[in-house]
Amino acid sequence: MLLVNCPYCGARPEIEFRCGGEAHIARPVQPSALDDEAWAEHLYFRTNPKGTHAERWLHVHGCGRWFNALRDTVSDAFTASYTMGEQRPDAGKEGE
Amino acid sequence: MAPTTVAQPYRFAKGGRIDRTRPVHFLFNGRTIAGFAGDSVASALLANGVHLVGRSFKYHRPRGILSHGVDEPNALLDVSRGPGRRDPNNRATMVEATDGLVTRSQNHWPSLKRDIWAVNDLLAPIIVAGFYYKTFKWPRTFWHRLYEPAIRAAAGLGLAPTEDDPDRYVHRHAHCDVLVIGSGPAGLAAALAASGSGKRVIVADEQAELGGTLLHDASSTIDGESAEAWLAGALAMLRAQRNVTLLPRTTAFGYYNHNHIAMVERLVDHPAPGSTALPRERLWQVRAKQVVLATGAHERPLAFADNDRPGIMMAESIRVFLNRYAVAPGRRIVFATSGASAYQAAADAKAAGLDVTMVDTRPEAGCGVQSARLRALGIEVLTGHTVLGSVGRMKVRGLIVAPRDATDRIGSRRTIACDAVGLSGGWTPAVHLFSQSRGKPVYRDDIDAFVPGTSVQAERSAGAAKGTYDLAAALAEGWRAGAEAAGLDGTRSFAVSPPTRTGFTPARKLPTDVDASRVRAFIDFQNDVAAKDVELAVREGFESVEHVKRYTTTGMATDQGKTSNMAALGLVSDALGRPVPQVGTTTFRPPYTPVSFGAIVGQARDALFDPIRTTPLHDWAVAQGAVFEPVGLWRRARFFPKRGEDMHAAVARECRAVRSAVGIFDASTLGKIEVVGPDAAEFMNRIYTNAWAKLEPGRCRYGLMLKEDGFIFDDGVVARLARDRFHVTTTTGGAARVLAHMEDYLQTEWSNLQVYLTSVTEQWSVIAVQGPRARAVIAPLVSGMDLSQEAFPHMAVRIGKICGVPTRLFRVAFTGELGYEVNVSADHARAVWEAVYESGRTFGITPYGTEAMHVLRAERGFIVVGQDTDGTVTPEDAGLAAMIAKTKPDFVGKRSLMRPDMVAADRKQLVGLATQVPQLVLDEGAQIVADPRAPIPMKMLGHVTSSYWSTACGHSIALALVSGGCARLGQTLYATTPTGFAAVRVVEPVFFDRHGERVNGDFAHA
């Protein structure tokens, strides 16, 4: 069971959380302006990297807050947790 | 059972760690076995001269006690501690001897000594590795019908219990700074070093007593003290510290992510007077900052013909039985070894007064001073010998040995008479937990073993688990590991005398003077795998160790390769002519040793298995004799049968009452969310398909919610209580996910909106009063509200009082009748319900359940999200296109509704079905086809989603999702039935009160 660091509550066991998939995918301001392909891209396509992955997490059985975290998809090691709206801590280094 | 005079012919009068003042008696295959507190079942059996304890898995060969610990592959007993307290496959070496135990050997019929399945042993040339895979393939149908059942009946190891387990099991979560697994010399040194820091230390050991190998070390001194005295001092020091938790009888069986370690503690299987209040087992889930793995090593047997005869055991185990349990496994013992450690066992046996012979496979030159020392004790030492076999049937009577030269030419045979044999083929570090932690073991040529490589998690290994067999070195290594784990720097050395005898020459399979391909030299006793099986697998092309493992089954099941792993790897390496590191090692999987289902389940059984939610009105329904059904976690009243009524009759009566007079229904399970704040209406606009800005306070609206993919997610009536306050209802099952969905958008997409979301499902109970007389029933009870049609129309909400308590009164009609939903606080729900019921008596008020509710809503064509939709249904598909506010620029899911496949003509659309035979009620889920005579596989057009008998209509009704359904109105299609097909006509999905006129109830004729 993973140990997940909630930026509001601290490290708690994984069962208190729900993972919400890839982070930093903002909902388009004007969805109707997107063509079908662009909308499908937004809706369904994710990066699925081997290595560092920015993910949304919800502390559902805790403070109820959403936050983002960086997790290595190979080792499951978390390298950062940060609040919604904050920039990705390793910005510019994605895909390493 | 109290004969205290049962002899223990193989027990020494003195010595050992058993308590001779506390005799214990238990049964083995019906025979009373006497032992002492501190005995294992295995040591007590040996004290009574019992070696034969089971039949092997495949060949049903007689098998005896091989080891003294968790690596025991043979002595697997069925153990009963009383009614319901029986389980199979207990290692006799790990079960503490206790008064009243009833133990039995397994895997034989009719008896242990005369086992009919022993015929398999004669068939051994046929039942080779992969036998099942090769033989039972044809004809194909025979596998399920004949082969598999027959093989399973003959092969199963142990009998699963069938009674309820009366014991209690619990879970415990713990955090610590340093978790030390294993309390041998390295583990204790680590604990001593770490505990000095004041940090929280947990020490867990699978044995009943802490101490590991120190418990049977009769020869070493540590810092001038005997090993026994040093152990006592170390334990006293640890016990005196409040930051240290010592857990004997606790097996760490799983090493998971982020230093999460699962351990099982056995509490009442061992003798502990007055401990009946304790749970049987406690599952510990430990989150450790640092872990020290001091899990020791397992001794390897030697592979030669008939090396599995009862009485043949591990050399170190003989030492354990002698020194720890004061039991002589035999009186004439032959040790056969390829290494040094057995020399200590031989010396201890000699010191105990036993007749000892030593056979060493190494040449004289390789045995150094060890052989000279042993000879000086008067022991015959045969170096440069091989073992060719054993004699005896149910018990070993002799060991056949012969000299071998450097080219493996075998000299003349000699049989050494004996009644026990101690084997030592070297040592294998127990790297199981390290491997589970995702660490990759690395091969060390100098000790012919895999040891922990680079740590992946915050752990470090020490002692024999790391291949450090020398006692002084293991202590020092343990100390350093403990200190480092606690964040201290510090080393300490320990003075040990005499130096530990270590070192061995690997011997995969001892040379023989007969055709080696005919020799069954077992390497995996539990799975009956012989060296030649591994060689055969390699010859047949299995080169990966993982494949060899599965093909031969070596190292599988509960054994997890404790005794066999290195032998198998070595044989594969030899057969392929590749060095061991290139062959690699298998992955060790949890659990390290078997864990009871009870420990895993813990308290989550019976009523606590899955939590059940009930409403404040539940007990009333129970008292009325309601029949309940599960809806998500809720239990809801399904119908209220009167004496002699079946469900059909009860539901028909309940429906009639609602249509003709009035019914009362517990709708408290509806999800309720309050959406509050200056931006509440804007938030609602974005989340729902409907427009909310123009909804006046005091009015309700049916709201439809989509996911971003455009499919229906949830629905429910929403009341606007004030400009900045909405009372949202959701489906019963959808409450939590709707709130989560709303929170997700609010927190992550629209955090600028000032809105607060609060779940109020538990706070508001809902009493639905439905039917033409509904207003008359509640009118006498309400105050502060005008119930007139003009003041309180359909789809309105009012805040006032009922029975003197505050209410949010909704005028809504999921039944299609005039109706109210009385929201009152949960505390007052029962009293208000009873008052309404009382008030309704003169009108014939009838409680109705979920089944009638479903019939009533289906008659009106109202969908239930999750029943009539399945996550692939759009509003258009469900006939709810009118719910979409065309004027809104955006809402969740809007863009997806414009994707080409979301508007395709052949989408499945909600329609009604009228059966050609009016009485026929279709099965929900029944498939729909156009032509029942079409060849199979037929094209499925859709399926029935809701289907009921309608008393109001006088015929059955059904809703269905049908491809292009809206264009098929009037067509005849066919629905599957249990016996064939039924003709159905596609109709509008509304069966009753097509124009919705009944919602005004008795206002119409008031």
Ligand SMILES: [Zn+2]
């Ligand atoms: Zn939190």
